[in-house]
Amino acid sequence: MHIFAVANQKGGVGKTTTTVNLAAALAQHGQRTLLVDLDPQGNATMGCGVDKQGLKESVYHVLLGLAELGQARLPSTTGSYTARFDVLPANRELAGAEVEMVDLEAREMRLKRALAAHRDDYDFVLIDCPPSLSMLTLNGLCAAHGVIIPMQCEYYALEGLSDLVNTIKKVHANLNRDLKIIGLLRVMFDNRSTLSKQVSDQLEQHFGDKVFKTLVPRNVRLAEAPSYGMPGVVFDRAAKGAQAYLAFAEEMIERVKTWKEEA
Ligand code: ATP
Numbered sequence: 001m002h003i004f005a006v007a008n009q010k011g012g013v014g015k016t017t018t019t020v021n022l023a024a025a026l027a028q029h030g031q032r033t034l035l036v037d038l039d040p041q042g043n044a045t046m047g048c049g050v051d052k053q054g055l056k057e058s059v060y061h062v063l064l065g066l067a068e069l070g071q072a073r074l075p076s077t078t079g080s081y082t083a084r085f086d087v088l089p090a091n092r093e094l095a096g097a098e099v100e101m102v103d104l105e106a107r108e109m110r111l112k113r114a115l116a117a118h119r120d121d122y123d124f125v126l127i128d129c130p131p132s133l134s135m136l137t138l139n140g141l142c143a144a145h146g147v148i149i150p151m152q153c154e155y156y157a158l159e160g161l162s163d164l165v166n167t168i169k170k171v172h173a174n175l176n177r178d179l180k181i182i183g184l185l186r187v188m189f190d191n192r193s194t195l196s197k198q199v200s201d202q203l204e205q206h207f208g209d210k211v212f213k214t215l216v217p218r219n220v221r222l223a224e225a226p227s228y229g230m231p232g233v234v235f236d237r238a239a240k241g242a243q244a245y246l247a248f249a250e251e252m253i254e255r256v257k258t259w260k261e262e263a
């Protein structure tokens, strides 16, 4: 089981779109996949066709030890795949978890522990982190083997990246020796823009093979899909954006073949 956190403390950079579409694309490629929604906004939950209103159990209950992951996960209702595609959903209730977890022991390890009991259920676990470096994101980083960082190729893209990289380094040093940055994913790419190309080249120069080969273009079909409660790769599989996420899933499947998973 490979566990990846999709993180960037910047808002609106494409974390949720990446998590939902990569998860659905992996399932379409026959990989048993679990999406963990760690954002109280619950956008990833809705984007997989799971209604966030009136959830009996959610990731909140799992983090607080009020429910087991097996009780709280739900199958994504979007598309029929050869492999299972489950969601550990989130909603507003999760916003309270931060404060309520204060008195719990090893509070940054709650998600890691919950996933450990299900390590044989999935090939991939993808965690959608909120736009902050909070206790929720920390739970994501402590549970993960790697971090996927979606980035827009715009002028301020690199700003704030060092905060994220430093946080990942600290987590690696103190809490999770397994953690690595697997890669930067260029999203909302506009190939008619010179600036997009310049920033993209700059990323490649600075980060080398830490930059994924796949480029996700700006594509309106990806933005429309959530309003239908579907991942873009289900909503319009032929669209350029969907095709990019399907290619990214293949790149990830190849990547983990040479990836040493620690026990
Ligand atoms: P937040 O920080 O609020 O959690 P996020 O990083 O999860 O945001 P998304 O919600 O995935 O970002 O994307 C922000 C907006 O950009 C959404 O409206 C989404 O539909 C749109 N979007 C994401 N990727 C693309 C794309 N490749 N092409 C067009 N629109 C996109």
Ligand code: MG
Pocket (backbone or CB within 6 Å): 015, 016, 017, 039, 043, 128, 129, 130
């Ligand atoms: Mg999001």
